[in-house]
Amino acid sequence: MSPPSAAAGKRIAFIQAGWHRDIVAQCRLSFIAEMAVLGIAESDIDVIDVAGAFEIPLHAQVLANSGQYAAIAASALVVDGGIYRHDFVADAVISGMMQVQLATGVPVLSAVLTPHHFHAGHEHQEFYFQHFKVKGAELATACAATIRSLQRLENPAAKPHAALAA
Template identity: 35%
Template sequence: MARNFSTPDVTGASVDGTGRRVGIVCARWNRTVTDRLLRGATDTLRTCGLRDDDIDVAWVPGAFELPLAAKVMAGTGRYDAVIAIGCVIRGDTAHFEYVAGPAAAGIMDAQLAVEVPIVLAVLTVEDRRQALVRSVVDGDVTGDNKGSEAAETALEMAAVLDRLRVG
């Protein structure tokens, strides 16, 4: 039977993050939404066993600045994973296209370059309502919190990479 390096039975907040360190880079643009995503991420990380001292947050102006800051943070060697949080809402100009795609591609390039998981938690939505539905806190609206999902993904990917590196 083939060796299984992944954790197909891990779901939700069952990922054990005890002893892990996670960095978060959060965009100030659309701050109401990114604050909610950040809260979802940090609450989930704490539920998974991280202490406040295990979580560092760096703020950047917007989603376009996330890849560079996330790459530098991940490249320090202090973090098992990094989460990049932002929100790009489509408007009447081409701004959405110029920011959303390059930010996602930049984050992918950054994680491949430093070989540390950098989880994309950048909402790309049509309007504010969609953003709020994807950044629920305290059940204020029906939906979920993509920041929380990103935290789970970060911890799971850190564990998978640990197993792959040990072989």
């Protein structure tokens, strides 16, 4: 028997940006593994690939408006490519994600990271490869806690979803 879904038949969405895919994928893999520990089956998580971080808010909005998702998590690595636009992109992405969750009531959680000094050398690649594993587990924990908290706020008399009642 598979673990129950996130909340009242709703799913979890995980949006991942394509830039630095090998690093960003570590967040997704760790997120899915930790969600399984928390009682949410991989089959209850939809993974959506987008070109880059900038595309995350629009996809999050479409997913949130569908009514199918208890929460949306997103991961990207936004780096300084030498033309100083990464700060603007990161700010737009995070602001857009916040706007989506406030407008829809569906939590949109972020592991969109913007390191100050990233370069393509092995040392940085390995550091962020490992760091995104940590961030994926943290993102899953935050996702489950947020769903649980919102369930309590929406219906204080009801018991939290069994898979999230910790």
